Amino acid sequence: MRLPLRSRLLFFLVVWAVSLQSCVVQEKLPYLQSSSYSVKAPVAVPNPRPNYRLQPGDVLSIRVQGADPKLTEPFNITGTQIMNSGDPGTLYMTGYPIGEDGNISLPTVGKLKVQGLDINQAQALVQKSISNYVLNVNVLLKLLSFKVTILGEVRAPGRYFIYNPQATILEGLGMAGDLTEFGNRENVKLVRQTLNGSEVVLINLTDPKLLQSPYYYLLPNDALYVEPLKARTTRANAGNLALVFAGVSSIVLLLGFILK
Secondary structure, three states, X not given: OOOOXXXXXXXXXXHHHHHHOOOOOHHHOOOOOOXXXXXXXXXXXXXXXXXXXXXXXXEEEEEEEOOOHHHHHHHOOOOHHHHHHOOHHHHHHOOEEOOOOOEEXXXXXXXXXXXXXXXXXXXXXXXXXXXXXXXXXEEEEEEOOOEEEXXXXXXXXXXXXXXXXXXXXXXXXXXXXXXXXXXXXXXXXXXXXXXXXXXEEEEOOOOHHHHHOOOOEOOOOOEEEEEEOHHHHHHHHHHHHHHHHHHHHHHHHHHHHHHO
């Protein structure tokens, strides 16, 4: 039996619309895919965390403790209440910035070269220098300017401050709400600042070798960009075409009624 013209046109439109709806393949969604993972025993992956070396533009928090608060007070420009507030702007303004010459300026002590040192080395240098003026002090030094930027196909793109020196790419993406279903997990761009400029590397989140990568750990001022899958563009185009289909369907129904 031959279908009426109206039914045939409507059937054609439905098939056309369905064919345009692109879905994301399930195999592209899971991270760290490997057949070697087991419920019986853990898989050990050695990957020592890189030691971050301080650079110009970094901001340090320096807390000096001693028996006489009057002697240590000049060094503690970052008060306890400010530290607990966690406001990045306030922390930046009340910290010790590293200048272009690689130095920080401490009261009484003067300039100290900290560029190229890691956090522990810088803390030891500051403590030794202050001990020349104040006896029996304890210095606690932290990096305030550990921030990363996460953009693209994540649920909450933006700039995030990290207070964990061992933060990983997965932790950073978790802060941004994880990737959307349209995020390309096989082609995440990591932009890293170096003394010579910027470097860009592609990260494959589905590859278990990521756990061994030197880029697995985030460093201050890193930027992550998650590219959209082709399905995102196709789905958006299909949504726009759905409006066109609705109009065409109305015309077909009207013509079918007139030609009946």
